[in-house]
Amino acid sequence: xxxxxxxxxxxxxxxxxxxxxxxxxxxxxxxxxxxxxxxxxxxxxxxxxxxxxxxxxxxxxxxxxxxxxxxxxxxxxxxxxxxxxxxxxxxxxxxxxxxxxxxxxxxxxxxxxxxxxxxxxxxxxxxxxxxxxxxxxxxxxxxxxxxxxxxxxxxxxxxxxxxxxxxxxxxxxxxxxxxxxxxxxxxxxxxxxxxxxxxxxxxxxxxxxxxxxxxxxxxxxxxxxxxxxxxxxxxxxxxxxxxxxxxxxxxxxxxxxxxxxxxxxxxxxxxxxxxxxxxxxxxxxxxxxxxxxxxxxxxxxxxxxxxxxxxxxxxxxxxxxxxxxxxxxxxxxxxxxxxx
Numbered sequence: 001x002x003x004x005x006x007x008x009x010x011x012x013x014x015x016x017x018x019x020x021x022x023x024x025x026x027x028x029x030x031x032x033x034x035x036x037x038x039x040x041x042x043x044x045x046x047x048x049x050x051x052x053x054x055x056x057x058x059x060x061x062x063x064x065x066x067x068x069x070x071x072x073x074x075x076x077x078x079x080x081x082x083x084x085x086x087x088x089x090x091x092x093x094x095x096x097x098x099x100x101x102x103x104x105x106x107x108x109x110x111x112x113x114x115x116x117x118x119x120x121x122x123x124x125x126x127x128x129x130x131x132x133x134x135x136x137x138x139x140x141x142x143x144x145x146x147x148x149x150x151x152x153x154x155x156x157x158x159x160x161x162x163x164x165x166x167x168x169x170x171x172x173x174x175x176x177x178x179x180x181x182x183x184x185x186x187x188x189x190x191x192x193x194x195x196x197x198x199x200x201x202x203x204x205x206x207x208x209x210x211x212x213x214x215x216x217x218x219x220x221x222x223x224x225x226x227x228x229x230x231x232x233x234x235x236x237x238x239x240x241x242x243x244x245x246x247x248x249x250x251x252x253x254x255x256x257x258x259x260x261x262x263x264x265x266x267x268x269x270x271x272x273x274x275x276x277x278x279x280x281x282x283x284x285x286x287x288x289x290x291x292x293x294x295x296x297x298x299x300x301x302x303x304x305x306x307x308x309x310x311x312x313x314x315x316x317x318x319x320x321x322x323x324x325x326x327x328x329x330x331x332x333x334x335x336x337x338x339x340x
Contacts, residue, residue: 050195
């Protein structure tokens with residue numbers, strides 16, 4: 001399909017620079033079939049049924065943004081995929097000043113050597129020392145806010161908590177599973193009281209999620225790979241819930257992509273490894289019955305995904321309504337509940 005079919009105009013003032021306070025006070029656009037309604041995230045329990053299952057991503061965002069120097073040259077690095085204990089793949093700013101074997105000096109005594117340049121322009125950085133890179137990042141890194149936020153204000157200490165979900169347990173993401181940013185202990189208690197179940201999986205979201213689609217046709221776009229895991233017990237419980245009449249509602253496109261990667265025609269299976277699944281209109285969903293997600297960028301793979309779930313015309317109408325009605329967009333913005 002042509003990528004320009006997924007374009008729309010978004011006024012810059014619709015981009016949220018901070019999350020709602022409290023988190024579950026954010027607005028939530030509910031699209032059920034072709035019907036659109038305006039709600040709040042705190043209304044979620046009333047929108048679901050007893051026996052439905054919300055599936056959360058328990059990845060934890062690491063402070064993967066580094067600012068350093070190679071000699072006199074400023075070098076910025078956003079780590080996006082772990083290779084092993086000492087090496088990470090990174091998108092590099094001012095990469096033209098970097099050569100194989102160069103040492104980059106970051107704050108707090110952290111150094112790394114540029115080992116290999118990849119076809120997508122990223123580099124493998126090998127970090128010196130014996131500590132896990134995640135430990136080094138806690139000293140030297142900052143939270144890797146999306147470019148549409150970081151380009152408008154500096155990252156600060158508040159982002160260390162704001163850009164982390166209440167489910168975050170497993171280090172490895174360099175972008176938050178932002179749909180789950182809206183959840184609070186109070187909302188979880190209300191969902192429990194309503195008989196809504198919940199499960200977790202892990203998908204370490206990579207910085208590639210923010211890369212623009214440069215191809216003119218979706219068939220020519222290569223998706224980035226991300227590592228994820230669903231254990232067998234979780235898969236069995238999800239299949240049992242569906243068999244009992246419950247709906248599986250993915251909280252965020254990251255949860256959805258991993259669930260669909262783990263599914264076949266018999267149901268959801270245990271999964272561990274990389275996925276580069278690319279979901280566009282025409283895709284047949286096998287694992288999920290709905291999605292809670294924030295609002296996405298024009299011509300992005302994620303807007304293509306929600307168009308595959310709900311239909312492109314429905315999503316264009318929903319986004320037009322959200323823009324006209326003042327919804328806040330992107331990572332720190334409002335939410336939507338999509339029920340085909």
